[in-house]
Amino acid sequence: MNDTENFPPDFSWAVIKKDWEKVPYTIEQEQKLITISTKKLIILLETEPFRLTVKNNEGIIIWDDAAPSGIGWKSQELIYLKKMPEDEHYYGFGEKTGSLDKRGYYYRMYTRDPPGYQEKADPLYQAHPYFIGLKDSIAYGVFFDNTWETFFDMGKKFKDVYIIGAKNGELNLYF
Secondary structure (H helix, E strand, C coil): CCCCCCCCCCCCCCCCCCCCCCCCCEEEECCCEEEEECCCEEEEEEECCEEEEEEECCCCEEEEECCCCCEEEECCEEEEEEECCCCCEEEECCCCCCCCCCCCCEEEECCCCCCCCCCCCCCCCCCCCEEEEEECCEEEEEEECCCCCEEEECCCCCCCEEEEEECCCCCCEEC
16 A cells, blocks of 8 residues: 555565465455455455455454554555454564563664663664464464554554554555
8 A cells, every 4th residue: 555646666675475376366346345355364445445354264353444544644654553452462573672462562663772771662673563463362463564664553552553654655564
């Protein structure tokens, strides 16, 4: 997703695999809804406003945009709001301080070497814009492929929404 009509050529410094296995899918299109179905996932794309929902093959919502917006831009800054179920937990982000469960934390992905960092120092040496969401026995992973300074607000600002953002660039996510 991009805030302009012109996409630059698809390129990634982080994703080197190019020969992905083809997954059979079907597409159904209604007035403002596109449904893409595979054997394991159902992806619902609302076109006005643009919103994304991912369900498993049992119809259970795994990943859902926060209403009423979802994705937006403020000047060149990208902001993506996702619903944060009360009983979902988040793990990952590489070398970050704090507890293993990242729910309630805010992290910047911007590499630096802070001298004598404390328990809640951020950012640190590396940037790993990847996390795993876990609710009941359902898990998913999200990788945000964006080389600009990015951030993840995992419920620090709003208890029922987490935010993925970047100073610039496109929303290029791997789910």
